[in-house]
Amino acid sequence: MTLTPVMAAVAVAGIAMSLYAVLGGADFGGGVWDLLASGPRRAPQRAAISEAIGPVWEANHVWLIFAIVTSFTCFPAAFADVAVGLYAPLSFALVGIVLRGAAFVFRNYAGDATALARTLTVVFGAASLLAPFFLGDALGALATGQYAWTSPFALAVGVFAVTMCAQVAATFILREVHDLAVRTDFRIRAVRATIAVSVAGAIPIALAAATEPGLFAALQHPVAHAAIAVALAAGLAVIACVVTCRDLAARFAVAVEAVAVLGGWFGGQAPALVPGRYTFTSAASSDAMIVAFLVAAACGAVLLIPSLVLLFRVFKAPAR
Amino acid sequence: MDHVFAARAQMGTSLAFHIVFAALGVGLPLLVGIAEGWWLRTHDRAYYDLARTWSKGMAILFAVGAVSGTILSFELGLLWPVFMKYAGGIIGLPFSLEGFAFFIEAIFIGLYLHGWDKLSPRMHWLTILPVVISGALSAGFITLANAWMQMPTGFRIVNGAVTDVQPLVAMFALPWKTEVAHTTLAAYVFTGFAAAAVCAFAWLHGDRRPVVLAGLRVAMIVGAIAIPLQIVVGDVVARFDAAHEPAKFATMEVLERTQRHAPITIGGFPTRDGGIVDPIELPGLLSVLVAFDPNAEVTGLDRIPSNDRPPVAVTHLSFDAMVGSGTALLLIAIAWTVAALRKRAGNRVLMLFVTLGAPLGLIALEGGWFVTEFGRQPWIARGLLRTADAVTTSPDLDARFFGFSLIYVALAATCWWLMRRVGRPGVAS
Numbered sequence: 040m041t042l043t044p045v046m047a048a049v050a051v052a053g054i055a056m057s058l059y060a061v062l063g064g065a066d067f068g069g070g071v072w073d074l075l076a077s078g079p080r081r082a083p084q085r086a087a088i089s090e091a092i093g094p095v096w097e098a099n100h101v102w103l104i105f106a107i108v109t110s111f112t113c114f115p116a117a118f119a120d121v122a123v124g125l126y127a128p129l130s131f132a133l134v135g136i137v138l139r140g141a142a143f144v145f146r147n148y149a150g151d152a153t154a155l156a157r158t159l160t161v162v163f164g165a166a167s168l169l170a171p172f173f174l175g176d177a178l179g180a181l182a183t184g185q186y187a188w189t190s191p192f193a194l195a196v197g198v199f200a201v202t203m204c205a206q207v208a209a210t211f212i213l214r215e216v217h218d219l220a221v222r223t224d225f226r227i228r229a230v231r232a233t234i235a236v237s238v239a240g241a242i243p244i245a246l247a248a249a250t251e252p253g254l255f256a257a258l259q260h261p262v263a264h265a266a267i268a269v270a271l272a273a274g275l276a277v278i279a280c281v282v283t284c285r286d287l288a289a290r291f292a293v294a295v296e297a298v299a300v301l302g303g304w305f306g307g308q309a310p311a312l313v314p315g316r317y318t319f320t321s322a323a324s325s326d327a328m329i330v331a332f333l334v335a336a337a338c339g340a341v342l343l344i345p346s347l348v349l350l351f352r353v354f355k356a357p358a359r
Numbered sequence: 360m361d362h363v364f365a366a367r368a369q370m371g372t373s374l375a376f377h378i379v380f381a382a383l384g385v386g387l388p389l390l391v392g393i394a395e396g397w398w399l400r401t402h403d404r405a406y407y408d409l410a411r412t413w414s415k416g417m418a419i420l421f422a423v424g425a426v427s428g429t430i431l432s433f434e435l436g437l438l439w440p441v442f443m444k445y446a447g448g449i450i451g452l453p454f455s456l457e458g459f460a461f462f463i464e465a466i467f468i469g470l471y472l473h474g475w476d477k478l479s480p481r482m483h484w485l486t487i488l489p490v491v492i493s494g495a496l497s498a499g500f501i502t503l504a505n506a507w508m509q510m511p512t513g514f515r516i517v518n519g520a521v522t523d524v525q526p527l528v529a530m531f532a533l534p535w536k537t538e539v540a541h542t543t544l545a546a547y548v549f550t551g552f553a554a555a556a557v558c559a560f561a562w563l564h565g566d567r568r569p570v571v572l573a574g575l576r577v578a579m580i581v582g583a584i585a586i587p588l589q590i591v592v593g594d595v596v597a598r599f600d601a602a603h604e605p606a607k608f609a610t611m612e613v614l615e616r617t618q619r620h621a622p623i624t625i626g627g628f629p630t631r632d633g634g635i636v637d638p639i640e641l642p643g644l645l646s647v648l649v650a651f652d653p654n655a656e657v658t659g660l661d662r663i664p665s666n667d668r669p670p671v672a673v674t675h676l677s678f679d680a681m682v683g684s685g686t687a688l689l690l691i692a693i694a695w696t697v698a699a700l701r702k703r704a705g706n707r708v709l710m711l712f713v714t715l716g717a718p719l720g721l722i723a724l725e726g727g728w729f730v731t732e733f734g735r736q737p738w739i740a741r742g743l744l745r746t747a748d749a750v751t752t753s754p755d756l757d758a759r760f761f762g763f764s765l766i767y768v769a770l771a772a773t774c775w776w777l778m779r780r781v782g783r784p785g786v787a788s
Contacts, residue, residue: 112451
């Protein structure tokens with residue numbers, strides 16, 4: 040396979056989506072844990088989540104914007120088709136994304152224990168469930184090629200996406216929590232979430248076997264097999280690292296798991312972008328546009344990468 | 360509701376909502392940066408308090424701007440997929456660059472808002488500079504895409520398909536300079552006068568703390584510098600429109616027939632069919648404005664095919680609202696400057712007028728946006744694609760319009776309540 044402009048654009052889109060899945064996913068997962076915060080350490084659990092998300096969520100969110108812009112710049116035909124076919128789950132996901140962001144920031148300024156603050160906490164948690172569920176559902180529906188977003192398969196992928204966000208969040212937060220007891224709470228949650236992810240991941244595969252023969256055939260692709268194997272191994276590594284307090288390695292493992300799922304997904308259905316409707320090439324804009332986009336992306340990256348490094352160094356230094 | 364109307368209503372509501380927060384997102388970092396910079400130089404505690412207070416407001420407003428902007432990026436596809444299929448591969452470049460500018464903005468606003476205790480004062484102040492720069496740049500990049508919609512270029516259509524795309528040519532469509540200057544200045548005008556109005560309102564209610572006076576000073580300086588520049592640029596924009604966008608120009612000036620000694624038409628009442636009756640006419644002035652010559656011919660709507668004409672009443676009245684508010688803002692700026700130079704800025708009448716700066720600035724901002732967008736109709740990209748042909752085939756547009764409108768109401772109400780709260784003395788973040 041030679042590196043054409045289209046393949047390079049696919050790579051850029053893949054990087055943006057992977058980073059959104061991991062970093063944005065961690066922020067959504069934080070909202071899920073905020074909703075599920077319980078027990079005697081409920082308040083410090085929520086405080087730890089707020090502190091972890093606060094400075095970075097807006098930057099993490101831009102990966103989504105960047106993925107959208109990349110899609111309509113480089114693959115406008117598929118972008119338009121998906122926007123028509125999947126308008127419903129995308130609209131619901133959008134509502135979730137909007138309410139999550141707004142409620143999270145609003146809550147920080149609503150004062151403690153006011154009625155508004157309590158409402159915003161519920162909205163923040165519920166929206167953090169809604170957004171990844173419908174983004175996952177849309178991805179599942181896309182893979183069917185029929186935009187069947189109410190199909191059991193698509194819905195199961197939505198559930199899988201939510202559990203995965205919860206897993207990423209619980210794993211990522213470990214390095215940032217100061218309070219040992221709260222850290223242990225999240226350690227237990229990270230293990231449980233990893234088990235939940237493996238169960239939630241098996242369900243769409245089983246449903247594909249039962250209801251989506253075309254899709255199940257795509258899962259027999261060697262890339263898909265490899266991706267599932269990597270994801271499973273990474274999941275085991277997450278548990279091992281979390282239990283043995285190797286928190287940085289756990290982060291790495293959970294990121295590998297998420298990227299393996301996405302990479303296996305698109306690698307497995309390649310060269311199809313929307314199976315049965317568009318391939319990467321048939322959806323692509325002109326080479327002139329894609330090359331201009333790639334040059335802009337390269338120039339942008341020169342500014343972006345050091346800025347991101349600075350942001351994460353200032354706010355994501357490990358807790359002592 | 361009619362399908363196209365519902366889509367336009369949703370897009371229009373989204374843009375009218377977002378532009379307020381987008382403008383504040385461009386302008387507030389400048390105000391905050393000036394305030395904190397002043398504190399670093401003079402060690403005047405009032406300016407530190409000012410930067411702290413404003414940055415709380417900035418956090419809330421920036422978040423609303425980020426999420427409402429996200430709605431727009433989705434709606435491009437959810438409402439106008441045919442347009443995006445055509446245009447995505449032509450004007451993707453300014454959108455992509457905007458993506459990076461927004462990235463830098465989001466990263467450094469995170470550093471600024473959460474870095475008060477983690478960075479040295481000087482480092483902390485430095486983190487606002489990339490926000491100021493990338494905020495202006497992202498507004499500029501988005502406006503480049505809008506300039507292309509006004510006068511599409513950088514491609515050819517062969518057998519109905521887009522070919523020969525030249526992304527850099529498309530990125531700098533003819534109106535780009537005037538539009539970018541006008542939009543960016545609009546953000547500073549609106550933010551300056553809105554922030555000054557908040558301070559003046561507090562002053563009128565008896566809050567005379569140094570932080571309020573400092574806020575008035577910084578905000579009014581920004582507004583008073585931006586508004587005369589904006590009026591000069593606005594004049595250039597009008598002459599550009601007369602030369603290159605005659606349909607829009609004739610519509611905003613309600614010039615029915617092509618003529619010499621063309622009059623300027625002010626105000627009037629909208630008719631049922633979208634026209635204007637009983638305006639004030641100032642004979643010959645439009646020709647003078649366009650060409651500095653009362654004999655100059657100005658193109659009227661009679662030269663525009665009837666199915667290519669923008670809606671008259673809304674475009675014209677928006678234009679007048681913008682010009683009228685802008686002029687009023689200039690007068691407020693002059694009055695404040697004179698009073699400030701004579702060290703007599705603290706009087707009730709002046710403060711009352713400064714308070715009016717917020718609604719006037721809002722009217723000018725929205726009015727200008729309406730002129731651009733209604734003045735482009737019935738095209739989504741002039742001469743290339745009609746708005747009615749660009750709309751999605753997906754259903755439920757009514758429900759979506761009402762659903763998202765509800766979200767905007769909730770966002771605006773909560774935001775309003777919180778802004779009042781964080782402005783109060785002694786509220787911790």
